[in-house]
Amino acid sequence: MKDSIRKAHLASVTDRFVRGQMDRRSFLRAASILGLGAGALGMGLGRRPFYGISQASAQEQELKPSAEITKWLSDVGKPFAGTTLRLATESTPPSNAIATQLKQYFEEATGIKVEIEVLPLEQVLQKLTLDVASSLGTYDLYYIDQSWAASFSQDVFDPREQLKNADLAMPNYNIDDFLKPLVDGIAMYEDRMVGVPYDIPIFIMQYRKDVWDELKLPPPATLDDLLKASAAITDAKGPNMYGTSGQMKSGHYSLECDWTAWLWGHGGSIFGPDGKFTGNDEAGLAAMAYWDKLKATMPPGVDGWTWDGEGQSVGQGVAASMLSWGEFFPFFDDPKASKVSGLMEAMVPPKPAATLRTVEQTGFGEIPGVGHQGGSSLAVSKYSKSPDAAWIFMQWATSADTQALITVLGGGTGPTRTSVYDDPRVLANARVGAGTTRHLPVVRDTIANYMGSEPDLPAWAELSSDMIPVALGKYFAGQSGSAKESLDALKTQVDDLVAKG
Secondary structure: OOHHHHHHHHHHHHHHHHOOOOOHHHHHHHHHHOOOOOOOHHHHOOOOOOOOOOOOOOOOOOOOOOHHHHHHHHHHHHHHOOOEEEEEEEOOHHHHHHHHHHHHHHHHHHOOEEEEEEEOHHHHHHHHHHHHHHOOOOOOEEEEEHHHHHHHOOOEOOHHHHOOOOOOOOOOOOHHHEOHHHHHHHHEEOOEEOOEEEEOOEEEEEEEHHHHHHOOOOOOOEHHHHHHHHHHHHHHHOOOOEOOOOOOOOOOHHHHHHHHHHHHHOOOOOEOOOOOEOOOOHHHHHHHHHHHHHHOOOOHHHHHOOHHHHHHHHHOOOEOEEEEEHHHHHHHOOOOOOOOOOOEEEEOOOEOOOOOOOHHHOOOOOEOOOEEEOOEEEEEEOOOOOHHHHHHHHHHHOOHHHHHHHHHHOOOOOOOEOHHHHOHHHHHOOOOOOOOOOOHHHHHHHHHHOEEEOOOOOOHHHHHHHHHHHHHHHHHOOOOOOHHHHHHHHHHHHHHHHHOO
């Protein structure tokens, strides 16, 4: 199939799905066939776990772009004054901070207007596919989920090439400052750099230190520590408080995210090097046995929760811990939104119960690690009518100075640049309160040393957002027999689907 025809088909099915003319399962299957890694739509079909739950907290700092950056914007932007740039993006902390608090500085300095549409992820994909298929250049910048990088790698400029234009290059932009695991895991497809890393949701350990201290429990440094502590807390404080929580809604992508963390943490993997499903092997069954015991320490409603329910259970004091998205932590510290402000502690994910498999021991580029990650890139569209102006905006939006402002104003989101973690403005916000950054050293360590990434294959959209979480949901509902019987049946389904290509 010619690439132009594939893009047209992809745009059509995405548009039909968003308009409600195609069901979710049919869309995922069609998207897979057309080569779109749409696994993240499992998130878009709900919403980002951190959507709007922690508002910016400027504190006493004067938070404005640096005078040097503003001077550069003023000089380089003059020829493009009067231009209007457009970006469609998911509601993420970076996008929200730029749209509501920061773009005014860019617009005042350059005379370039920026229109940012903040939309559910499936609508962002709809806008992107239609724009690419038509080549109209309605949008100048693309928000690209990591699972879309392969599909749109030829539709955006490689930022390394753009940097060669010295007339437009921001001083000290330093592309090597982006955290390498994120560049490799989010922004690279084959030899092309598909934008630069824009945001990074990732699993970290978050727990109630006051409860742990009261019961004299060791911090959950290992999976065994977490299980024992969770059981002890549930025994001591249930039914008012449970030891830990989860995002275990049947058929939802969130359940797949939890599964991979436990699976990888027990030395397992989704696929072997031959491309066959291995989630039902000895390590996979050990993970399920562990998960069964851990679930017994969770609140009764966990079977119906995605990340929102999980986060709320901790924020409202119903559960004492969770291994989940780090961007919840600033919400927990917000006294207006949660009952646990100042009581939570962040740690790197618990140490695995068995040696992690290497990438060579898995399939489709799967990277085992308890710190399950998501993420996105920002790129300039090749169809933009104003690519130079868009490149100026993109450099500003992803520069170290702007990332520091986003991190503080945007609710403690995890920076994608190394230097931002050490920025004085970010460090100054490492105190209890809304939008705290006191968890970010843990996020940085997790990205560098404990990050796990899902496999990359066409069928992954359907597997991650439908087949696997449906099978797991049936198991926990007692509808599919033992763990071995359930996973053996899942293996047959997965291998059949992957074999179809």
